[in-house]
Amino acid sequence: PNTTGLIFAMREEQEGLEAFIQHKTVHRIAKRNFIQGELWGHPVVMVLAGIGKVAAASTTNLLIHHFQVNQLILSGVAGAADPQLKVGDIVIAETLLQHDMDASPLFPRFEIPLTGKSRFFVQQDLHMALQNATDQFIKTMHQHFSASQITEFQLQDVKSHTGLIASGDQFIHDSKVLKELKQALPNLLAVEMEGAAIAQVCDEHDLAFAILRTISDSADETAHVDFLSFVKNVAAPYTLEILKNYFEN
């Protein structure tokens, strides 16, 4: 059967999901727990990778070689890199790039040396399926959040976006850094710390992957006051509902 790998960077991002996994077995490999089972009738392996590109790449390799996953989905939070995007919006990556890769002048900025590649593209079928699952979720937001949560977290007019996500081993919290990145990458929608590493490993193995991100902050000095509370109370329920829609469709 087709197995989906589900990767999370932070514990708070996967909050609540494990309780839905049936026929669970836990495999301990490389200091991580790989939770194998079924989610809404579909075989999955869920794992907390840890934060950053190395953690994500290492975990992706383990999912491929120990569990023979057929596709991989990472879900979590990201900083907005475009004024169109508000906290609470959802970004589904179409393209990914490592913003801290820079071997210039030997190779163009962002290019992974000797591969000729700087951008990785998400497979269309998986992208479309997640887009549908996300739009279905947005339409039914009010069923999953109370009126007071919608007010507290400003979830009145949540939108989904699709485009370029950049990953790097930096939590971006400085408008100058963000502005410089945005000048180099005018289409940039969001920044995070894992997506493009997963993309590179999946590209090596011709494996489908998707990166789904809830905007948690605007990657500047105003970074969300209560980041972890937002991740737990907003981003994690988003992930749960979107994955449910995805697996049930």
Ligand code: ADE
């Ligand atoms: N994940 C969530 N917000 C982020 C930010 N501002 N920079 C990097 N990764 C993030």
